Amino acid sequence: MRTAKFETEPFTCPSCITKIENVVGKLDGVGETKVMFNSSKVKVIFDDTLVTADAIAKSITALGYPVLSHKVAA
Numbered sequence: 001m002r003t004a005k006f007e008t009e010p011f012t013c014p015s016c017i018t019k020i021e022n023v024v025g026k027l028d029g030v031g032e033t034k035v036m037f038n039s040s041k042v043k044v045i046f047d048d049t050l051v052t053a054d055a056i057a058k059s060i061t062a063l064g065y066p067v068l069s070h071k072v073a074a
Contacts, residue, residue, distance in 0.1 A: 001031060004053045006042040006060060006070040011035075016065065024059055027051050048072075 011017070017035040020042060024033045029050025034043045044056055057067040 001045050002048045002053075002072055004044050004046065004056060004070055004072045006044070006057055007068045008040050008042060008060060008065045009068065010040045011037050011065065019063060020060060020065065023063055024056060027056065027059060030056070 014037060017037055020035050021033045024030055024042070024044060027046075029047040030044060031047065032043075032045040035041075036043070042060060044053075046053075046056065053070055053072045057070055060067050
């Protein structure tokens with residue numbers, strides 16, 4: 001499992017958290033998703049043999065929250 005942190009544009013409402021966590025959390029290979037509302041960051045623990053960080057970033061952006069950058073750690 002790997003951990004990625006995605007920086008997004010600022011969130012506008014608390015329901016953003018639920019929306020992102022639900023959609024990203026359902027991606028095959030994602031084990032945990034945590035959205036930090038105040039810092040506009042999304043932390044995802046995932047299996048990189050099943051899903052890529054780029055695919056996760058695209059799913060966040062598709063929800064209307066553009067990903068500005070991301071970092072992946074082991």
